[in-house]
Amino acid sequence: MTSDENVSATFKRAAAERAVDFIQPGMVVGLGTGSTAAYAVKRLGALLSAGTLKDVVGIPTSRATEALATSLGVPLTTLDVHPVVDLTIDGADEVAPDLSLIKGGGGALLREKVVAQASRREIIIVDAPKLSPRLGSKWPVPVEVLPFGWRSQALFLESLGARVVVRLALDGAPYHTDQGNVLLDCDFGPISDPSGLAAKLDARAGVMEHGLFLNLTTDLLVAGPEGITHRVRGA
C-alpha cells in the first residue's frame, strides 16, 4: 500500500466505525459493499462477537459482503424475511453537495439500490476525496445491462453523450455482476441534470440499474484530516 492508500484506508475505517455507532440492538442492518463498507462489517462482527451489541441481523448487498459477514459470524437475513431495513451503511464512489451519489465501482449497485430503497436510514461513509462539486466530475456512472443486446445499450448510452467502457474482470473477460449482467462504465463528464439522466436510464429496457443514487442518502459521514463530519439530508 502507498502512503496515500494508507491514509485513505485510515479515513475510510474511521467513517465506517462511526457509522456502526448508530446500530441499536434488535436492528435489521443493510451491509454495503466495497472497501469502506467492509470496515463497518468488520466492526459490527467484532461488537457482536464481544457481546457488546446483540440481536442484530444483516442483509448483505453482494455475495462478497455475504462471504465477509459470514466469516465474521454476523447473522444474516433476507429482504423476504425482513422487507424493511432499519439502517444501511454503505460506501460511495462520488458524493455531490446534495448527498446524491455515484455508486457501483465494486459492481454491487443493483442490490445496493434495492436495499437502500428498503431502508429507513441510509448512512453513506466516505473519505474526503470522494466529495465532488458535481456528479460525474470524478467517476463514470456504472450502468448494469442485460447481456442480451448489451451492444445496443452501449450505443444508446453513447447517444446520451457517454464515453462507454465495458467493465472487464481480472482475466480480461467481461465482468459479470452478482445477477450475471454486464457493466458499462459511462463517462458523461460533469452531469448537469442527474435526475433527467436517471429518468432516461430508468426508462430503457435492458438497463437493469445504474449507479446514480438520488434522494436515497439520509446521512453522510465524511472522514478527513480534520476529523469526521456528519451531514443529514435536508438539514
Ligand SMILES: O=C[C@H](O)[C@H](O)[C@H](O)COP(=O)(O)O
Ligand atoms: O459497488 C460497489 C459500491 O457501490 C461501493 O460502495 C463503492 O464502489 C465504494 O467502494 P469503496 O468503499 O471500495 O471505495
